Amino acid sequence: MGLFDRLATWLGLKKKSTSVLCVGLDNSGKTTIINRLKPEKAQATDIVPTIGFTVEKFDSQNLAFTVFDMSGQGRYRNLWEHYYKDAQAIIFVIDSSDRFRVVVAKDEFDLLLNHPQVKDRKMPILFFANKMDCKDALSAVKCSQLMALDQVRDKPWHICASNALTGEGLDEGVAWLSDQICSFVK
Numbered sequence: 606m607g608l609f610d611r612l613a614t615w616l617g618l619k620k621k622s623t624s625v626l627c628v629g630l631d632n633s634g635k636t637t638i639i640n641r642l643k644p645e646k647a648q649a650t651d652i653v654p655t656i657g658f659t660v661e662k663f664d665s666q667n668l669a670f671t672v673f674d675m676s677g678q679g680r681y682r683n684l685w686e687h688y689y690k691d692a693q694a695i696i697f698v699i700d701s702s703d704r705f706r707v708v709v710a711k712d713e714f715d716l717l718l719n720h721p722q723v724k725d726r727k728m729p730i731l732f733f734a735n736k737m738d739c740k741d742a743l744s745a746v747k748c749s750q751l752m753a754l755d756q757v758r759d760k761p762w763h764i765c766a767s768n769a770l771t772g773e774g775l776d777e778g779v780a781w782l783s784d785q786i787c788s789f790v791k
């Protein structure tokens with residue numbers, strides 16, 4: 606970073622940058638969440654299924670987020686690991702209305718946790734228990750139990766119930782993530 610960039614950051618004129626990976630099973634609502642977090646003018650009106658991944662940007666507090674929205678379809682999930690190294694944090698989206706696939710989400714989360722690029726890092730993980738508006742949706746507490754989040758002791762994590770269609774729960778989650786990231790991003 607050049608002197609002027611450093612000065613601008615120090616004066617609060619320039620936001621600090623952070624890279625975050627957004628993962629979770631297909632159809633959990635990742636793209637809808639990320640779209641909702643973008644400035645209103647930049648939001649897409651039609652959400653199309655993600656092929657591979659897309660890169661999106663939004664600001665929150667004094668951070669400029671670059672988010673890699675990874676496809677959750679089975680054939681693309683092996684792409685996730687290629688982006689762990691450069692990610693400073695992870696957003697993991699759970700479809701709380703699809704109780705049968707929470708088990709699959711847990712398997713994918715276990716693979717993520719045990720990956721060499723994640724295992725020994727203190728990277729914060731934000732979970733969205735999304736689709737809380739759906740009938741019979743699991744609560745955030747139930748999702749965290751099924752995902753065995755109490756076993757995650759070496760990384761800061763937080764779970765928020767969310768409704769990506771209305772935006773409910775999203776700001777709370779991103780505020781938590783921003784605080785975590787600000788504590789280590791220089």
Ligand code: G3D
Nearest residue numbers: 631632633634635636637735736737767768769770
């Ligand atoms: P993905 O990126 O994880 O694959 P998407 O998921 O963001 O493409 O969302 C998949 C579908 O779930 C979309 O519906 C989207 O509108 C819906 N969805 C996302 N979040 C919520 C939510 O919080 N509540 C409800 N009820 N629906 C949600 P379609 O019909 O376009 O497939």
